[in-house]
Amino acid sequence: MLDISFSKSALPKTGALVLLVDDHLTADLLPATDEATGGAISRAFAAAEFKGKAGTTCVILAPGAGLSRVVAVGIGKADALTGKIAEEAGGHAVVHLNRDAAATVAAGGLTVELAAHVALGAALRSYRFDRYRTTEKAEDKPKLAKLAVLAASPAKAKEAWVPLKAIADGVVLTRDLVSEPANILNPAEMADRCRALESLGLKVEVLGPKELTKLGFGALLGVSQGSANEPRVVVMQWHGLSGEPVKPKKGAKAEPRPQPVAFIGKGVTFDTGGISIKPAGGMEDMKWDMAGAGAVVGLMAALAGRRAKVDAVGIVGLVENMPSGTAMRPGDVVKSYSGQTIEVLNTDAEGRLVLADVLAYCAATYNPRFMVDLATLTGAMIVSLGHEYGGFFSNDDTLAQQLHAAGEATGELLWRLPLADAYDKQLKSDIADMKNITGRPGSAITAAQFIKRFVGSTTWAHLDVAGVVWSTKDAATTPKGATAYGVRLLDRLVADHYEG
Amino acid sequence: MTQRLVLPRIRIGASAPKAAARVLPVLAGHVPPDCQEAARAGGFSGAAGTACDILGPTGRKLLVGLGAAPNEDAHRLAGALAASRLNKVGRIAIDATALLPDNAAAFALGAALRAWRPDGFQTIPDPDGPSLAAIDLLSTAPGIEAAWQRAAAVLAGSCLARDLVTEPSASLTPQGFIDRLAPLEKAGVQITVLRRRDLEREGLGCLLAVGRGSEHRPRLVILRLPGAIETQPIAFVGKGITFDTGGICIKPADRMWEMRADMAGAAACAGVMLTLALRGSPAPAVAILALAENAIGEDSYRPGDVLTSFSGKTVEVVDTDAEGRLVLADALAYAASRLRPAAIVDLATLTGSIVTALGHEMAGLFTNDPALAAHVAAAGAQTGERAWRMPISAVQRSDLDSDIADLRHCLSGRLQPDACHAAAFLREFVGDTPWVHLDIAGVESRETADDAHAHGATGFGVRLLDRLVSLRFEDPHQA
Numbered sequence: 001m002l003d004i005s006f007s008k009s010a011l012p013k014t015g016a017l018v019l020l021v022d023d024h025l026t027a028d029l030l031p032a033t034d035e036a037t038g039g040a041i042s043r044a045f046a047a048a049e050f051k052g053k054a055g056t057t058c059v060i061l062a063p064g065a066g067l068s069r070v071v072a073v074g075i076g077k078a079d080a081l082t083g084k085i086a087e088e089a090g091g092h093a094v095v096h097l098n099r100d101a102a103a104t105v106a107a108g109g110l111t112v113e114l115a116a117h118v119a120l121g122a123a124l125r126s127y128r129f130d131r132y133r134t135t136e137k138a139e140d141k142p143k144l145a146k147l148a149v150l151a152a153s154p155a156k157a158k159e160a161w162v163p164l165k166a167i168a169d170g171v172v173l174t175r176d177l178v179s180e181p182a183n184i185l186n187p188a189e190m191a192d193r194c195r196a197l198e199s200l201g202l203k204v205e206v207l208g209p210k211e212l213t214k215l216g217f218g219a220l221l222g223v224s225q226g227s228a229n230e231p232r233v234v235v236m237q238w239h240g241l242s243g244e245p246v247k248p249k250k251g252a253k254a255e256p257r258p259q260p261v262a263f264i265g266k267g268v269t270f271d272t273g274g275i276s277i278k279p280a281g282g283m284e285d286m287k288w289d290m291a292g293a294g295a296v297v298g299l300m301a302a303l304a305g306r307r308a309k310v311d312a313v314g315i316v317g318l319v320e321n322m323p324s325g326t327a328m329r330p331g332d333v334v335k336s337y338s339g340q341t342i343e344v345l346n347t348d349a350e351g352r353l354v355l356a357d358v359l360a361y362c363a364a365t366y367n368p369r370f371m372v373d374l375a376t377l378t379g380a381m382i383v384s385l386g387h388e389y390g391g392f393f394s395n396d397d398t399l400a401q402q403l404h405a406a407g408e409a410t411g412e413l414l415w416r417l418p419l420a421d422a423y424d425k426q427l428k429s430d431i432a433d434m435k436n437i438t439g440r441p442g443s444a445i446t447a448a449q450f451i452k453r454f455v456g457s458t459t460w461a462h463l464d465v466a467g468v469v470w471s472t473k474d475a476a477t478t479p480k481g482a483t484a485y486g487v488r489l490l491d492r493l494v495a496d497h498y499e500g
Numbered sequence: 501m502t503q504r505l506v507l508p509r510i511r512i513g514a515s516a517p518k519a520a521a522r523v524l525p526v527l528a529g530h531v532p533p534d535c536q537e538a539a540r541a542g543g544f545s546g547a548a549g550t551a552c553d554i555l556g557p558t559g560r561k562l563l564v565g566l567g568a569a570p571n572e573d574a575h576r577l578a579g580a581l582a583a584s585r586l587n588k589v590g591r592i593a594i595d596a597t598a599l600l601p602d603n604a605a606a607f608a609l610g611a612a613l614r615a616w617r618p619d620g621f622q623t624i625p626d627p628d629g630p631s632l633a634a635i636d637l638l639s640t641a642p643g644i645e646a647a648w649q650r651a652a653a654v655l656a657g658s659c660l661a662r663d664l665v666t667e668p669s670a671s672l673t674p675q676g677f678i679d680r681l682a683p684l685e686k687a688g689v690q691i692t693v694l695r696r697r698d699l700e701r702e703g704l705g706c707l708l709a710v711g712r713g714s715e716h717r718p719r720l721v722i723l724r725l726p727g728a729i730e731t732q733p734i735a736f737v738g739k740g741i742t743f744d745t746g747g748i749c750i751k752p753a754d755r756m757w758e759m760r761a762d763m764a765g766a767a768a769c770a771g772v773m774l775t776l777a778l779r780g781s782p783a784p785a786v787a788i789l790a791l792a793e794n795a796i797g798e799d800s801y802r803p804g805d806v807l808t809s810f811s812g813k814t815v816e817v818v819d820t821d822a823e824g825r826l827v828l829a830d831a832l833a834y835a836a837s838r839l840r841p842a843a844i845v846d847l848a849t850l851t852g853s854i855v856t857a858l859g860h861e862m863a864g865l866f867t868n869d870p871a872l873a874a875h876v877a878a879a880g881a882q883t884g885e886r887a888w889r890m891p892i893s894a895v896q897r898s899d900l901d902s903d904i905a906d907l908r909h910c911l912s913g914r915l916q917p918d919a920c921h922a923a924a925f926l927r928e929f930v931g932d933t934p935w936v937h938l939d940i941a942g943v944e945s946r947e948t949a950d951d952a953h954a955h956g957a958t959g960f961g962v963r964l965l966d967r968l969v970s971l972r973f974e975d976p977h978q979a
Binding site for chain 1: 853855856857858859860861862888890891893895896915916917918919920942
């Protein structure tokens with residue numbers, strides 16, 4: 001990730017300079033830069049009709065005074081500047097900074113918080129997953145490694161940056177996990193990468209096939225049984241509120257500890273569909289069928305990284321869904337952790353089987369305040385809402401409102417969809433407690449109804465993120481590819497309502 | 501071919517000597533003493549959605565559960581359950597002596613709507629088929645007549661909509677639809693019809709293009725009720741594609757027969773106008789029906805064509821099977837500019853996308869006015885015609901940018917949020933008028949009957965819109 005530092009506002013001697021220009025064409029260091037370059041900046045603004053509108057940029061190459069380039073980024077109305085606009089400005093800026101190893105952002109005119117958000121936007125947009133590019137020429141690689149942010153008070157800006165950096169680190173971790181191909185990132189490998197988060201102070205427990213069999217994760221094991229790659233369930237605990245970790249004992253009387261908040265992720269490291277195999281076209285996208293789990297891992301890293309004052313548990317169900325001689329068949333009946341039986345009519349509706357066991361286990365073992373699950377669950381969600389909103393369902397209006405607000409604040413938008421008995425009825429099976437698919441109509445809703453049968457009375461929300469975890473277009477703070485949708489959203493949910 | 505759609509007769513009275521079965525609504529935990537033994541044996545305690553059929557020495561009695569604190573719509577649902585259980589009894593009596601008039605009327609309305617049958621085209625009688633033909637509503641409560649008059653108006657409007665949706669497209673052409681609006685005229689609705697030359701003169705280029713492939717020419721129908729309040733009218737706009745082949749972008753053969761129902765939005769608009777007229781609503785109301793057949797012909801419009809809409813905006817046609825939003829675009833713009841309505845609600849069987857999103861239980865609701873949307877959603881919740889709010893995002897609007905016209909009307913490719921795209925498209929034609937779009941694809945008919953629904957056309961929208969008018973548009977002080 002970009003190396004970000006903060007210092008006092010002063011015109012740099014070399015390298016690239018970013019000016020954050022409002023709609024009155026005022027900006028920190030703008031007069032000084034313009035003077036040092038003999039008016040080159042204001043001439044360029046006039047020639048390019050640059051008006052400081054948010055989202056616009058004006059790049060001036062070699063303007064003089066030793067600078068390689070000046071990148072002017074519009075921030076619109078100065079008094080309407082939000083963290084989101086500041087982040088987007090940082091994101092727009094770094095796109096033009098690939099040719100310099102070091103660059104400076106003049107953010108002395110902003111509050112220290114907003115200056116830190118500019119840094120966050122720059123860090124998020126400069127992400128690149130290039131570990132498998134072995135023949136790329138050095139001159140084709142982006143060079144930018146260091147970004148100095150000039151702030152009114154560097155020390156205070158750095159203080160504001162520390163938690164944001166933890167969030168950025170979480171986002172990068174998630175994007176890496178989601179971007180990794182499935183021959184590298186199988187359940188065991190992903191569990192190892194979770195284990196590495198112990199260095200942040202997370203308590204990490206990995207359940208393998210033996211433990212899962214003993215615990216009775218029959219639905220999750222059914223999904224995994226066709227793959228040579230063994231399943232894992234990883235439990236990550238952060239005790240930012242209560243201190244030392246607890247070892248939960250099933251049946252034992254719980255100590256008077258704060259109830260943790262819980263996040264559950266679907267982690268199908270590759271989804272062929274199983275025996276109900278998917279069509280070949282687009283199947284490569286199924287490497288990101290673990291993006292829900294990826295977001296939970298990044299979120300837990302962010303919470304630990306910023307020492308969030310909360311007790312949180314993150315659980316990811318990691319499996320690979322393969323067709324083979326040992327694979328689960330359409331028509332099989334599996335017994336879930338909760339004891340409820342499921343008739344599997346389509347092996348490609350596997351995510352809900354994984355979630356069913358993990359959610360029921362979480363509710364029974366950790367007595368959480370709430371559970372939020374994230375899953376790339378249904379194509380129906382993409383047909384419902386497209387690629388701007390994650391769809392969500394909840395049995396609790398307060399949690400739903402909090403989630404919606406966190407989405408608005410972070411730009412990871414959510415839209416609520418309904419739950420109702422009429423949908424639940426469609427899950428009726430002739431030979432088991434339920435079947436795992438319904439027809440196409442309302443199928444994202446019926447998937448949510450299925451999951452709801454495993455959460456009991458726990459406060460819960462289900463986020464179907466199939467349309468938002470992978471992007472085919474660059475956005476201001478998200479290069480195309482893995483978006484890490486969910487990390488910032490849920491971090492914000494915790495920060496706004498569940499800390500302290 | 502003559503059509504004979506079946507709806508039971510309703511009679512209000514104090515007794516029903518000819519009824520073959522008696523229906524008794526029961527509050528949870530309030531089973532009458534003389535039925536308690538049978539109720540216990542049948543596991544019945546009055547819970548909503550349950551019933552207990554007692555064949556006693558004094559005749560057949562059906563206990564129907566109302567639940568603990570039933571609202572009006574719970575009574576409608578209980579009535580539907582009664583009719584679904586007794587649909588092979590020729591004449592039933594509903595003992596509503598313990599119910600408030602509005603609840604009694606809702607119960608009877610539910611029973612009648614559930615007893616409606618779309619078998620008017622069958623010439624071979626089915627001796628084992630449903631035969632419920634008459635309902636006696638037993639109540640002597642003051643106000644029962646007035647309450648039933650209101651419910652009967654809703655029943656008439658719903659059944660008009662259902663009958664229109666049920667009728668095959670061979671006879672229910674655009675002109676055939678208009679021919680069936682006689683009951684509205686009789687009830688005091690003013691009817692204006694714009695024919696081809698009028699449409700050309702007015703410049704409804706999108707509606708004309710969609711109807712061009714068919715020998716049954718398109719029509720725009722304006723229904724007006726002046727009301728008693730001096731204010732701007734509420735406007736309903738309905739998609740009325742009397743048959744949708746898809747046009748040049750032809751649909752697959754399987755299930756194409758369902759496309760005779762692609763005028764359900766227009767049918768609901770006509771239905772609610774009948775309801776409002778019959779119950780003498782004081783609210784001024786207008787409805788615009790955009791009627792066309794989307795056929796394949798030598799003069800059909802093509803993918804890639806650019807149309808000039810009534811609003812003046814140009815539209816690039818991507819898929820001729822997304823024709824509903826084209827006819828609505830002209831109808832909405834016409835409504836907004838010519839009728840100056842206080843608000844517009846349009847209804848359309850518009851997208852498969854909304855069926856994928858919400859299934860058959862709720863309509864999709866899109867809006868440019870959250871307050872109006874809240875009223876529409878509330879009206880839907882109160883009448884059991886539920887609508888769920890869906891988004892229109894900035895990206896979904898920019899997805900509609902065209903290379904050669906002001907707008908394209910949809911996107912190609914699978915996995916598109918087409919319902920949202922359609923709504924984003926329609927919004928371009930309503931200007932500043934407060935507007936709600938209800939995508940009713942998926943709720944306009946039921947494939948199978950159940951306790952709550954008859955098989956076939958539902959008339960979705962009539963109850964909702966009627967309630968919307970009484971909730972928001974009948975208060976002269978708010979106008």
